Amino acid sequence: MTPNSERPTETPQHGPDAADLAASVIGRMNRRSAILGWISMILWLLVAGGVVAYTWFFVTYVNPILVAAAHYKHFSPDLSKHEETVRHFFRVLPTVTDITAISSCVWAGLVVLSAAWTLLYVRASRRATLHQIHAGLAEISEQLKALSAPQAIE
Numbered sequence: 001m002t003p004n005s006e007r008p009t010e011t012p013q014h015g016p017d018a019a020d021l022a023a024s025v026i027g028r029m030n031r032r033s034a035i036l037g038w039i040s041m042i043l044w045l046l047v048a049g050g051v052v053a054y055t056w057f058f059v060t061y062v063n064p065i066l067v068a069a070a071h072y073k074h075f076s077p078d079l080s081k082h083e084e085t086v087r088h089f090f091r092v093l094p095t096v097t098d099i100t101a102i103s104s105c106v107w108a109g110l111v112v113l114s115a116a117w118t119l120l121y122v123r124a125s126r127r128a129t130l131h132q133i134h135a136g137l138a139e140i141s142e143q144l145k146a147l148s149a150p151q152a153i154e
Helices: 018-075 081-150
Strands: none
Touching: 018 081
């Protein structure tokens, strides 16, 4: 048996209506497109949130340390007076550097992932639109065939 002979053939009178079948396919494609759109939007919001979080981290933790180090270096060449501040700076610097490097890599990954999901969303949306157009044209074609068919005289 061939794969096609295993399926029962449906007669046009008992099979699913072509318009209903097209509507269900288009509905499924629209749902898929909507899901891709939401995921894309969430990823872009995470990218924007990462920029805000990194800016907050820099302003809250990095900038005060840099300003204090510059201030003590400029106004007090003798750093022995500010030994605790210098120790704190060199104790915190590796952690700040690690957090900066990791957050930059995560942010770059989110940008790439967001761009990829956006492309998937655009392709799915375009495909759904083309299917809607095709289904509409098929329906118009069926209507034209019905109008042009010779009508039986009763």
